[in-house]
Amino acid sequence: MICSKCYHVVDDEALVCPYCRTATGVKASNSKILVDETNKALAILSFLLAIFFPYGVIFGFTLWATKTDLQPKSAKVYGLCAVLPWFLKWMIPRLTKFIVKTLITILVLVVLVALAVLVALVCFGVLPIPVL
Numbered sequence: 379m380i381c382s383k384c385y386h387v388v389d390d391e392a393l394v395c396p397y398c399r400t401a402t403g404v405k406a407s408n409s410k411i412l413v414d415e416t417n418k419a420l421a422i423l424s425f426l427l428a429i430f431f432p433y434g435v436i437f438g439f440t441l442w443a444t445k446t447d448l449q450p451k452s453a454k455v456y457g458l459c460a461v462l463p464w465f466l467k468w469m470i471p472r473l474t475k476f477i478v479k480t481l482i483t484i485l486v487l488v489v490l491v492a493l494a495v496l497v498a499l500v501c502f503g504v505l506p507i508p509v510l
Contacts, residue, residue, distance in 0.1 A: 416452040421459045428463040435460045 379402065381388050381395040388395050392402050424441055427434030438460020445453035499505040 416449075416455045421455050424456055425459040425463060428460050429467075435464050 379388055379390050379392075380386070381398065381400060381402065383400040384395060384398040386395060386397045388397075388402060394401055420441060424434075424438035427437045438456050442453045442457035442460065445456060496505070500507055
């Protein structure tokens, strides 16, 4: 077809002219547009399988691999739903252990600094020596 505004030759299925961006009048239902909609039930199923079954991750990866070319946004969701539970199950115990060790270390350092300050104050005569 020919564009009514710029008179360039345009593909018959084009929704807009690639040269001037004028609508061609072709209805969207006639063109082949693939809608990338994530199936929420599949995403939730992938997430739950990955949480409760050791090899449930394979289901999510299969969804990811089959949707990568045609529906890239959905593929990312399915892949994340498969990997996230596995990652959290691996990461939470390590993170908890790290936080507990860090808090204990900070507590020990605060106590040592407080004792050092008290000893320094006693040595410089600011505080009297406690008598027992």
